[in-house]
Structures are given as structure tokens and as C-alpha cells.
Amino acid sequence: MDYQIREDRGPQGRRxxxxxxxxxxxxxxxxxxxxxxxxxxxxxxxxxxxxxxxRNAYKGWPRTAPPVHRELSSAGPSRYxxxxxxxxxxxxxxxxxxxxxxxxxxxxxxxxxxxxxxRNGSHWTGGRxxxxxxxxxxxxxxxxxxxxxxxxxxxxxxxxxVQARLERRWSPEQISHxxxxxxxxxxxxxxxxxxxxxxxxxxxxxxxxxxxxRSLRTGRAxxxxxxxxxxxxPRMAKNMVMISERPAEVDDRAVPGHWEGDLIxxxxxxxxxxxxxERSSRLLVLVHLPDGRQPAxxxxxxxxxxxxxxxxxxxxLTWDQGSEMHLHHQFSAATEMDVYFCEPGSPWQRGSNENTxxxxxxxxxxxxxxxxxxxxxxxxxxxxxxxxxxxxxGWETPAERFAKLLATAS
Numbered sequence: 001m002d003y004q005i006r007e008d009r010g011p012q013g014r015r016x017x018x019x020x021x022x023x024x025x026x027x028x029x030x031x032x033x034x035x036x037x038x039x040x041x042x043x044x045x046x047x048x049x050x051x052x053x054x055r056n057a058y059k060g061w062p063r064t065a066p067p068v069h070r071e072l073s074s075a076g077p078s079r080y081x082x083x084x085x086x087x088x089x090x091x092x093x094x095x096x097x098x099x100x101x102x103x104x105x106x107x108x109x110x111x112x113x114x115x116x117x118x119r120n121g122s123h124w125t126g127g128r129x130x131x132x133x134x135x136x137x138x139x140x141x142x143x144x145x146x147x148x149x150x151x152x153x154x155x156x157x158x159x160x161x162v163q164a165r166l167e168r169r170w171s172p173e174q175i176s177h178x179x180x181x182x183x184x185x186x187x188x189x190x191x192x193x194x195x196x197x198x199x200x201x202x203x204x205x206x207x208x209x210x211x212x213x214r215s216l217r218t219g220r221a222x223x224x225x226x227x228x229x230x231x232x233x234p235r236m237a238k239n240m241v242m243i244s245e246r247p248a249e250v251d252d253r254a255v256p257g258h259w260e261g262d263l264i265x266x267x268x269x270x271x272x273x274x275x276x277x278e279r280s281s282r283l284l285v286l287v288h289l290p291d292g293r294q295p296a297x298x299x300x301x302x303x304x305x306x307x308x309x310x311x312x313x314x315x316x317l318t319w320d321q322g323s324e325m326h327l328h329h330q331f332s333a334a335t336e337m338d339v340y341f342c343e344p345g346s347p348w349q350r351g352s353n354e355n356t357x358x359x360x361x362x363x364x365x366x367x368x369x370x371x372x373x374x375x376x377x378x379x380x381x382x383x384x385x386x387x388x389x390x391x392x393x394g395w396e397t398p399a400e401r402f403a404k405l406l407a408t409a410s
Contacts, residue, residue, distance in 0.1 A: 017043065021068065024048055029078045081108075081116055081140070086133035089113060093131050151191055152199045153207035158189050162196060166212045172196035197223065239329050243318060243349055246340045250316060256280040256405040257315035259337075260353035261302070263293060263324060264360055266370030272324075273370050273378065274301060275360065277353045278313070281401040282393065284356055284385050285309075286378040290371050295326040306335045312409045316340060318350055359385060 020041045027037035038048040054067040085106055092102045099117075103110040120136035152159050158179075165175045172193035183189035199207035200216075201223040213221055249255045258279045263272040274287025287301045306314055316338045319325050328339040342349040363381045364370055386399040393401050 017047075021051055024051060025068075028052070031079055080144075081112070083133065083137045086116070086120075086136050089116065090131050090133040093117070150199050150202075150207045151188075151195060155188060158191065159207065161189070162191075162199075163208060163212060166196075166200075166208070166215045169215050169217075171217065172200075240321070240341045241339065243340045243342050246316065246318065250279065250318075253280045255315070256402075256409070257313040259317045260350040261317055261319045262350065262353050262357060263289075263298075263322065264357050264364060264370070266364070267367050271370040273360075273364065273373070274298065274305070275353060275357055276302075276305065276317075277356045278398075278402065279352055281405055282352055282356070282390060282398045283402040284382055284398065286382050288375050288378055293324050295324055298324040299327040299331050302331055303334045306337065310406065310409070311336075313406075318342065318353075320347070320350065356385070 020043055024037050024041045024043070027040060028034070032040070034048045034052070035045050038045040041048075051068045085108075088106060089102055092105070099114050100110050103113045106113070116136070117131055120139045121131045122135060152162060161179070162175055165178070166172075170178075175196060176191060176193045179189055179191065196208075200210070200213050210221075213219070250258045256278065259276050260279060261274065261276045263274055265272050270292075272289050272293040274289055276285040276287065277283070278285075285305055287298075287305045289297060289301055291297055302317075306317075314335055314337050317331075318340045319328070320342050321344055325331075325339070325341075331337070332339050347354050360381070364373070386402075387397050389395045389397055
């Protein structure tokens with residue numbers, strides 16, 4: 001590319017970026033994607049999208065912009081078939097050349113040529129197939145602009161079906177499955193649940209009414225991307241001992257004294273209650289945190305709660321990677337309990353504790369101020385849950401199982 005990008009590009013004002021735009025389209029024809037071409041030319045990637053697709057009016061910016069129409073250069077490779085290539089395809093088809101021969105002459109994949117003929121060809125009234133290059137070029141140009149209406153937006157019957165089920169609070173996955181059951185021979189009525197989500201949340205498409213997103217279980221007006229646990233930065237980068245290094249005796253629950261811990265959070269994330277569950281007996285201990293959940297406060301409250309236990313029942317504690325356990329090494333020094341941390345986004349590694357926290361939400365509903373509960377209130381809840389029979393314990397209560405373990409250890 002003979003165009004030289006300036007290293008120091010000041011404000012452009014109202015001057016048209018003619019040279020930059022020409023260089024951008026040349027890079028796109030050479031196979032670069034939008035982000036790479038914009039980075040090389042020195043413009044924002046949204047500018048490149050506007051050059052290619054135009055801009056629709058939206059709230060706060062009523063002006064529209066049409067796509068930039070340009071003649072494709074006949075030199076150099078291109079991502080798309082040119083009109084000259086379509087002329088060559090039509091000429092060779094009239095000479096009864098094979099698809100592979102045409103593809104080899106054009107330097108294209110045979111599937112590219114086959115797909116071009118199938119998508120942009122036409123049928124005569126006599127039933128014979130014909131490929132007309134200028135008409136094929138017009139069809140390709142009409143198909144290229146973005147954004148396009150989605151499958152749901154193009155099919156009124158499908159749109160009404162999906163919207164009716166969403167109003168009845170069906171999940172997109174349920175709608176996707178029922179469509180295949182009710183319309184087995186109609187692919188135009190089949191969509192994946194991801195297509196339904198995109199039709200709901202995509203601002204550009206508008207295939208479904210945006211207010212229907214409130215009918216989903218989350219009720220979110222905007223879609224949240226899935227968090228990738230492998231890319232999360234640990235909040236305690238030092239001195240963490242991971243659960244993979246925990247002794248094997250903890251996993252089979254045969255040896256008592258290994259605990260799982262966590263916090264249940266109150267209204268506006270301003271209050272909390274600590275929860276400790278013994279893995280063998282499922283015994284519950286609640287940690288009172290009336291003044292907050294800063295690391296020092298959690299450390300002191302845990303030390304106070306654990307100090308009431310017999311020494312042989314203080315072996316280890318498994319916690320998630322919450323910042324409230326930043327002072328875990330001080331807790332270990334005071335209680336002689338090893339602390340192990342779960343992998344990010346892996347609550348099943350503390351299954352007993354997670355299950356118990358679900359039971360506790362009957363007493364401490366989400367959205368309530370947990371600081372208003374006194375130590376006596378917590379003791380009442382502990383007594384009630386520890387005296388409740390559990391199927392996993394053979395219908396013994398946690399208090400009964402813990403008493404047996406304590407008698408055996410004595």
C-alpha cells in the first residue's frame with residue numbers, strides 16, 4: 001500500500017478524511033477486518049463501520065449517513081467477488097466448464113463459486129437455470145449493507161409467536177424447543193434461544209419489543225456478558241492456598257472439623273452475616289457482623305466464633321475469594337486453622353455452605369438490612385436449623401450428628 005499514514009494526526013474538524021477512507025477500503029479489500037483496518041489508518045472503528053454500513057438516526061443524533069459507495073479496484077485480492085469475476089463465471093458456464101475449473105482460474109475456493117451461482121443465479125420461465133452476472137452483482141450489493149433485519153423481524157408469524165410466549169414469561173430456550181415441536185417441517189419457524197436474546201437486546205435490529213425483556217427471569221433492560229473466570233483478577237494475589245491443595249480427608253467428610261464459610265449480604269451490600277458449616281455434621285454457626293464486613297471485622301468475628309469450638313473440631317476452613325478474607329493468615333495464626341480458597345466462580349466447591357445459605361434466606365430475605373439482627377436473633381435461627389432433620393444425615397439433625405462426633409472424639 002503506497003499510502004503513508006501520518007504519525008501525528010491532529011483534530012480534523014470538518015475536513016473529509018478522503019485519503020484515510022480510500023486507504024481503509026483498500027485494506028478491507030485485502031482481507032483486513034474492520035478493527036485492524038481502522039487501527040492502521042488511524043480512525044475509530046465506529047468510523048469504519050459508518051463508512052461501510054451508513055448510520056441510522058437514533059436518540060440524541062437525528063442525522064443519518066448513507067454507506068460510502070466505491071468502485072472496487074481490479075488489482076489485488078478482495079474478500080468479495082467483483083463484477084469482472086462474475087462475468088468470467090458466466091462466460092465459462094456457457095462453455096460448460098466445471099466449478100473446479102472456474103475456481104482455479106479465479107484463484108477462489110470451489111465452494112465460493114458454487115455458492116455464488118446458487119445464491120445469485122436465477123431461473124427462466126422454461127425451468128432452465130441461468131447465471132446473469134450483472135443481476136448477480138446487483139443482488140450481492142443489495143444483500144451486503146448492514147445492519148440487516150433478523151430472522152424474527154422478517155417473519156411476522158414467528159415474531160407474534162415469540163412475543164406471545166414471552167408475555168407468558170416463557171424462557172427463550174423453552175420457546176426455541178416448542179417451535180421445533182409445533183413446526184417440525186418449517187425451518188422458517190425455527191430459531192435458537194440465542195437468536196431470541198439478540199432480537200430482544202439488539203438496539204439496531206428491533207425485532208422484538210424491548211419491554212418484553214422485563215418478562216425474562218432476570219428482568220434486565222440490558223444484557224450482561226458472561227464473566228470468564230479464567231480472566232478474573234484475584235483480589236488476594238498473595239498467600240492463597242487453593243482448594244486443590246486441600247488434604248484428601250476433607251473431601252470424604254469422614255474426619256470432622258473441616259468447615260466451609262461465606263457471607264450472606266444484606267440490602268445495598270451494606271450489611272452481612274457470616275456463615276460457617278461443618279462438612280461432616282452440617283452444623284451451622286452464624287457470625288455476627290453488626291459493624292460491617294471489612295477484613296479486620298470479619299477476622300475478629302471469625303476468631304471469636306471459632307474459639308468456642310473444641311480444638312479437635314478446628315482443622316480447616318474453605319472460603320471463596322472474597323476480599324473480606326484478606327487477613328486470612330492472621331485468622332490462621334490465631335486459631336491454628338488452615339484456610340483454603342475455591343476457584344473463581346465455583347460455588348459448588350462449597351456445596352454444603354451454599355445449600356445452607358439458601359435455607360437461611362427464609363429467615364434473612366434478600367434486600368433486608370442484616371445489621372438490625374442481634375446476636376440473640378442469630379442464635380434462635382441457629383438452634384432451629386441445627387435441630388431440623390436432614391435427609392443427607394439419615395434424618396438425623398446436625399446437632400445430633402455433631403454430638404456423636406464429639407463423643408467419639410472425646
